[in-house]
Amino acid sequence: MDLSTLTIKEARRALDVKEYSALDLTNAYLDAIAGKDKEIHAYLEVWADSAREEAKAADAVIAKGGSQPLTGIPLAIKDNMLIEGRRVSSGSKILENYVASYDATVIRKLKEQNVVFLGRTNMDEFALGSSTENSAYGPTKNPHDTSRVPGGTSGGSTAAVAAGMALGALGSDTGGSIRQPSALCGVVGIKPTYGAVSRFGLIAAASSLDQIGSIGKTVADTKVILDSIQGHDANDSTSLPDSFFANKKPVRKVLGVPRAFLGKGMEPDMLAAFENSLTALSQKGYTLVDIELPALDYALAVYYIINPAEVSTNLARLDGIRYGLSVPADTIAEVYSKTRAQGFGTETRRRILTGTFVLSAGYADAYYRKARAVRELIRADFAKAFESVDAIALPVSPIAPWKFGEKADPVAMYAADIFTVPVSLAGVPAISVPGGTVERDGKKLPVGFQLIAPHGGEETLFAIGKDIENSS
Amino acid sequence: MTVDVNALAKLARLEVSAEEAARLEKEIPDILKFVETIQKADVSGVSEVKSLRNVMRADENPIESGTYTEVLLKAAPTREGDRVSVKQVISRKK
Structure with missing residues (x-):
């Protein structure tokens, strides 16, 4: 084998x-x-x-x-x-x-x-x-x-x-x-x-x-x-x-492409690979239509408020008392703060503190509650788009796999999530299927093609995904 | 925007060294700048009732006391008999 x-x-x-x-x-x-x-x-x-x-x-x-x-x-x-x-x-x-x-x-x-x-x-x-x-x-x-x-x-x-x-x-x-x-x-x-x-x-x-x-x-x-x-x-x-999920049938005719959203910091050959996959689908009989998802411009910002807020809340349970690492100290407050300092890595600590900020009195309205409201706009954009298309096509990553240490600045790393976080905020399903390659330093690196369906539309993703697979 | 990292660290029960606090005093405002675009979003049409809400299980059908005592206590850093033992929580003012 x-x-x-x-x-x-x-x-x-x-x-x-x-x-x-x-x-x-x-x-x-x-x-x-x-x-x-x-x-x-x-x-x-x-x-x-x-x-x-x-x-x-x-x-x-x-x-x-x-x-x-x-x-x-x-x-x-x-x-x-x-x-x-x-x-x-x-x-x-x-x-x-x-x-x-x-x-x-x-x-x-x-x-x-x-x-x-x-x-x-x-x-x-x-x-x-x-x-x-x-x-x-x-x-x-x-x-x-x-x-x-x-x-x-x-x-x-x-x-x-x-x-x-x-x-x-x-x-x-x-x-x-x-x-x-x-x-x-x-x-x-x-x-x-x-x-x-x-x-x-x-x-x-x-x-x-x-x-x-x-x-x-x-x-x-x-x-x-x-x-x-x-x-x-x-x-x-x-x-x-x-x-x-009962009686959900795959539909595979009309694909929406949010053109206005594609330019965002994409490497040119990554965009070209995405266009090639679209061409292959159109040759298989799919109708491609341009769609507008204007609220997606806010998706990264909404995500990087809601995510740290929820992370800081969820990780509060890790305090050295019931399970996991426990650093001995003189007072219970120090047991908490020393255990968490030693147990959590740099990015986790950064998210906890950012989350604590966006949830804190005086800032929760401008950050956390505002982000929840804008999240509704993103959900509504998807719902409206799915009235006229069976699935939406987007790249997965704007950039090819990068070298270790190249994105040490946290915000640079966050920006690479631009095409995946909107889907998570809307709660809809999405699949990544290989769609071509790009070359870096003489090595061929894979590119992913993302398909997004309405809630419960997994069978549609699998059906269209197989067509992409068969065209490469 | 300036952020009082030490105040946040206290709220989050997280010890932060002076060196890390200095770094975070730059990084957290950078992150807040990265997300500030949402302030421009018009949410006047968004309902007060959001699509996502907290969903809690009804507190019913309790498991018989003692069923999982041992397995849970085995995970605890320190125990005394059938209890998790911790440092004193409430202390008298000196």
């Missing part, structure tokens, strides 16, 4: 006709990880022994003819999803030795299918960043050029899939954290509708934005993982009822 091209679909076929066993497949992935991950650093921890045991259990299920879509499929899990009895750190020192006391709902669902869990993947601390450089455990490298970032925050998951070190992976997306690293690593990644997948057992970053999604080499692989993890969950009060 060639892991660089193997898909879940092909592995499923081979496992079911016994061309190889789940144990063979798992061992092949563990060998690939042992061979490559020293250089890439996609994994924070590899679970070789338990993965082999899970593979044997999957083989027993397959032998009895009871295989489900993901039985025996080796997957990687982002380091912010809880697996009972395993360490989970959200890329942070403050949770370095934290052991999960229960399974996240997505994990429970994957266990029910006898998935093989290869290990936990690297991420920006608490899902704050766009490059994995904010991980407390060192950055992940882009498999296409190891001097460049893989994107973030799910950069470990996307690098693992891109480098043939996992067949698929789970990631989480707050402002682009699945789509952008999928684009930069040349794999497919979907952020489903807000509420489509339970977040019970996902370590929260910004609760009105966080959503778990899937990463794979192909659109079909991404879909089979998403199908396995989505659905209503009584343990997540924001999870949507299953009826919301």
Whole structure:
């Protein structure tokens, strides 16, 4: 088997006709990880022994003819999803030795299918960043050029899939954290509708934005993982009822392109790659129409107020008392402030303090409450556009994968999220599909093409995504 | 705009060194400048009732006391019997 091209679909076929066993497949992935991950650093921890045991259990299920879509499929899990009895750190020192006391709902669902869990993947601390450089455990490298970032925050998951070190992976997306690293690593990644997948057992970053999604080499692989993890969950009060997704049929005729929004700081060859994908779709019979989304000009500003506000609130629970790092001190106030100072990294501290500012008395009206109101304008722009188009096309990233350390200025890094944050603010689903390459220093680097659908429009994304896949 | 980083740090229960405070006194205003464009947005037509609201689970069907005591206490940095032990919270004024 060639892991660089193997898909879940092909592995499923081979496992079911016994061309190889789940144990063979798992061992092949563990060998690939042992061979490559020293250089890439996609994994924070590899679970070789338990993965082999899970593979044997999957083989027993397959032998009895009871295989489900993901039985025996080796997957990687982002380091912010809880697996009972395993360490989970959200890329942070403050949770370095934290052991999960229960399974996240997505994990429970994957266990029910006898998935093989290869290990936990690297991420920006608490899902704050766009490059994995904010991980407390060192950055992940882009498999296409190891001097460049893989994107973030799910950069470990996307690098693992891109480098043939996992067949698929789970990631989480707050402002682009699945789509952008999928684009930069040349794999497919979907952020489903807000509420489509339970977040019970996902370590929260910004609760009105966080959503778990899937990463794979192909659109079909991404879909089979998403199908396995989505659905209503009584343990997540924001999870949507299953009826919301019933009878949603894919529509694939009219694509909207917000032309006025495209110029924003895009590298010329990244824009050219986007235009090429549009041309390919138009040749496949799609009608392309220009649309206006004027409120998107405010999206980055709204996002970088709401995100730190929610992050500072969510991370208040990490105080050295109930779990995680605890720095001994003379008073309880010092236990809090010293634990948090030592446990949180630079960007996390910056977000906490920015969030504290925008929520503080005297400023909350001008920042946090104003941002919530402007967020409504962004949602309304999308709703209006979807009255006349089936899906909206946007680039994923305005720029190609950059070199480590190149964006040390926090605001420069934030600006790279321009095309992904509007989707998160509106809560609509979006997929990133590979669409061409650009060249930097003689190396070919992947480009992602983003498709956005109305709430519940995942099937539309998969249908159009397959057309993009087949045209490249 | 100037920002009192030490006051924010106190609110956030976060110790910040003098060196970091000096850096943040430049960085946080830079971030606020980056987001100041929203002040121009006209939200006069936006309803007071937002699409997103807090959703809380009803506080019902409690789990039987003690079911998860041990597993939760195992995660605590310090314990005394079946309690998480912490530094004194309320102290008498000297």
